[in-house]
Amino acid sequence: xxxxxxxxxxxxxxxxxxxxxxxxxxxxxxxxxxxxxxxxxxxxxxxxxxxxxxxxxxxxxxxxxxxxxxxxxxxxxxxxxxxxxxxxxxxxxxxxxxxxxxxxxxxxxxxx
Numbered sequence: 001x002x003x004x005x006x007x008x009x010x011x012x013x014x015x016x017x018x019x020x021x022x023x024x025x026x027x028x029x030x031x032x033x034x035x036x037x038x039x040x041x042x043x044x045x046x047x048x049x050x051x052x053x054x055x056x057x058x059x060x061x062x063x064x065x066x067x068x069x070x071x072x073x074x075x076x077x078x079x080x081x082x083x084x085x086x087x088x089x090x091x092x093x094x095x096x097x098x099x100x101x102x103x104x105x106x107x108x109x110x111x112x
Contacts, residue, residue: 008048008056009039048097058096065096075099079107087111 013035017024028034047059053070067074078100079085085104089112092101104111 009035055099056097066099071097071099072103075103079103 010032013024013029013032017030021030024030028038045061048056049059049068051057051066051068051071053072055071057068057071058065084090085108087108087110090104090108092104095101
């Protein structure tokens, strides 16, 4: 996988492992060495690139999953522009890099 840097991946791995240790163990992400093997197995069609705003964005087969300019702002706009999102909860499937679920959790902290 072509990444901005493996340090970004490693930081996320550490955060994930601290919050969900059993799941990290199950997924083979509990150590940096295990996670590196997983990272190397990701097909070349997936790339992570830096956006104009400095955030990472996911590229699959040369198509951006998130904005190439400011994915955080775009997630905020999507959240604000839809009546589907409310405090009663929301299920996210295939969240990409998680910009929309993250914004949802910030806007609706008491949501299940």
